[in-house]
Amino acid sequence: MIIEGAHVVTVTGAEFADGHVVIDGNRITAVGPGPAPVPGERIDARGCLLTPGLVNTHNHLYQWVTRGLAVDATLFEWLTTLYPVWAGIDEHAVHTGATGALSQLALTGCTTAADHHYVFPREGGDVLGAEIRAAADVGLRFHATRGSMDLGRKDGGLPPDHVVEDRDAILAASEEAVRRWHDPSPDAMLRIALAPCSPFSVTGSLMRESAELARRLGVLLHTHLAETVDEEEFCRERFGCSPLEYVESLGWTGEDVWFAHGIHFDDAEVKKVGATGSGVAHCPSSNARLGAGICRTRDLRDAGARVGLGVDGAASNEAGSLLEEVRHALLFARAVGGPTALTVRDALELATIGGASVLGRQREIGSVEPGKLADLALWRIDGLGHADVADPVAALVLGAPPPLELLLVDGRPVVERDRVVTVDTSAVARECAAVHETLLEKAS
Helix, strand or coil: CEEEEEEEECCCCCEEEEEEEEEECCEEEEEEECCCCCCCCEEECCCEEEEECEEECCCCHHHHHHCCCCCCCCHHHHHHHHHHHHCCCCHHHHHHHHHHHHHHHHHCCEEEEEEEECCCCCCCCCHHHHHHHHHHHHCCEEEEEEEECCCCHHHCCCCCHHHCCCHHHHHHHHHHHHHHHCCCCCCCCEEEEEEECCCCCCCHHHHHHHHHHHHHHCCCEEEEECCCHHHHHHHHHHHCCCHHHHHHHCCCCCCCEEEEECCCCCHHHHHHHHHCCCEEEECHHHHHHCCCCCCCHHHHHHHCCEEEECCCCCCCCCCCCHHHHHHHHHHHHHHHHCCCCCCHHHHHHHHHHHHHHHCCCCCCCCCCCCCCECCEEEEECCCCCCCCCCCHHHHHHHCCCCCEEEEEECCEEEEECCEECCCCHHHHHHHHHHHHHHHHHHHC
């Protein structure tokens, strides 16, 4: 397959105003200016911008079927409202919600999605397997995390006691998830990480033992951290230290760790995150929706931290658009750091090679280079909303979301002419609405 005539943005520095990309199977074999000098099936991409597929580093896919609730609440108020609803999820609800959320992600340029699933109702069935099936149905590269909560209200945590699990059961299920699904190969479509939920929903023992287990199994670690002032106060009152100091004492920093949000770090902590090579999933829309604050993206990048973007759960970001996160990351960084805090290419980098680095996949995805996997997004920018924008990257990042002409994952089409071709999104939307009503009835 040859895509030619597009403005090609490699993200590694080179751009070709009239370029080509050659794909053989699931790999990029050539990138350069002008027509491709080899025979093959050609896609005329004139009027389009070609970028790497976008990488989503933090999500809660099941929340797609619980959108629009507690829309004016703080994080802790929002969680208190939603936990009873989430307690009713099962395999069908999770598969339906994940299919809807992943389809929306695909329509907004996402080719790799990481999900943090931490709610495992006792009668819910195989909910982690349900979202893994959904990713396979839609066709996205998927990093599922086996999340967990073992600190219920009776022990001083935030979650209701009926949605937490026993620590030994969590560790056994975590090891089984890795054994059953994790694929460490370079072109893997599915990987597993371990992800205790947060300092206010997980015991220190589970955090420590999960880190030990993940390192024994050779998988990554993920958790929420430094998202709100409430969390900061909780940790100082309960543990006598900041959230970062707390998790560091439990073995939770390093190149195999990434944190969701990372908003409330002081200067020393920003340097600590960078010095340890830890990663941060910046979720600007969700953080703004909940009034949590703005991640110090520029400072973290300057300190050497790996920073990517996350959509977060659809219950705190009803749009579910990864491209929207690119724009918001840029605007919010400039709102607090001035006009040079991030460039439009910095913002695109966060969503591509930055996210790939957070997930440990920077050698395989995240840029348009020979030898990398053919995860590509082709955006049409010759219409009314973009045709006269001088810089094609600015058209994508600052303009209205452009039509997605083509999305390739592992060399296979997932979106063609702004339509998901792998699942029936109209049927999915109807089923999502039905599941939403069922969950609300269960919680009432």
